[in-house]
Structures are given as C-alpha cells and as structure tokens.
Amino acid sequence: MKRFVDYGGEPYALSWILPSPEGIAVRCDCGSEGSIRCRDGELIFTCSQCMQKKIYEQEAVYRVSGHCNQCDRWFNEQLHDKRQYTHKIVNYACPHCGTMQAMPVKKRFDGVYYNLGIRDGREPYFGLELYFLSSYRGKPVWAINRAHLNYLLTYIAADQRQRPSYAYTRTASYRLPRYMKDAKNREGMIKLLTRMQNQT
Ligand SMILES: [Zn+2]
Ligand SMILES: [Zn+2]
Known part of the structure; x- marks a missing residue:
C-alpha cells in the first residue's frame, strides 16, 4: 500500500511557481517547451529552442x-x-x-497578476497552452510544470492520503478537480499522467 503525506500550504499556486526556477511550463509556438518565470518583478516568457523572449506588460x-x-x-x-x-x-x-x-x-503593479489562474489549459499572461496538458473523458488534465506533474502522479497513485500533521488549512492538492482525485478514475489518470511525463 502506498501512503502519501500531502504537503501543507499551496506550493503549486502561481504565486509560488512564478518565482521558482522551473516556473510555468508552456508550449511555445515553435512546439517546444518554454517557461514563464518572474525575475525582479518582471514576468518573462522564454524558449530555449527558438530563443524567443517576451515580457508581460502588466496592467497598472x-x-x-x-x-x-x-x-x-x-x-x-x-x-x-x-x-x-x-x-x-x-x-x-x-x-x-x-x-x-x-x-x-x-x-x-503589486500582486495584480498573482490573482489570475489557469483557464482552459492556458496560462493567463501570454495565453499560451500549458506544456503538460491532456484530457480525461473530455475534462482537462494539466500540470503547471514537471515537478507538479510528479506531485500529481504520486498523489493520485497513493492508496492512502494523509494530511500533513502540522496545521495548514490547505494542502497542495487543494486546487485539484474532484475527477482527478476520484478513486474510480485512478488507473486511467495514472496512465495518462505517466504518458504526459514521457512526452518530449
Ligand atoms: Zn520556441
Ligand atoms: Zn472625509
């Protein structure tokens, strides 16, 4: 039996992801994996394949x-x-x-863009599709980046999920849609997420 202790807080909220080294993994229009990260208060999209770089114009x-x-x-x-x-x-x-x-x-400018979320598999800044995006029975399944995808797999594969012992009101799984957590979808979800993990 696989037991999994969820993380406390919301490590996969955009406000934590954007300043992290990995950032949001998105599909560049060249087809490769690009990323959106926050550096010195600026949101920047970069693709190391085609060398594109865009800066998000924040609305003041x-x-x-x-x-x-x-x-x-x-x-x-x-x-x-x-x-x-x-x-x-x-x-x-x-x-x-x-x-x-x-x-x-x-x-x-402060904090304006952190309140935005992922919608229809796209990030809210440049409107790019997430790199780790698929669907399960017509419903979108996505991960913000590879670390998030790994987290989802571990979370969904666990037979027993435990909240962390320290007192957080929210855990990392807080924003997951119910159909992803549903036990009857587990095998299908694991297959799908594993396929997403192996995509290039
Ligand atoms: Zn590119
Ligand atoms: Zn007055």
Missing part, C-alpha cells in the same frame, strides 16, 4: 489613498477614469464625507 492600477483633510478618515480607492491616470494630482471626493480634495495619483 491607479489609486488615491490617504486621510481625508475634512473628516480625517482613511480611504484607498481605485480610479476608473482613464483621463485621470496621467495626472499627478486629482480632485477626489472623500467616500466618507464627500469633501473634494487634491490627492496624488499612485500607480501600482
């Missing part, structure tokens, strides 16, 4: 924040009027008391 968020000069309450609001984005200062009404005041416009 513009905000005004500070204490109201009338009611002294704090606010932090996102601007939605594009004409205001290029201004250094805007006239803004306090959301609490409505007093208009001059506020500096702050441009922010």
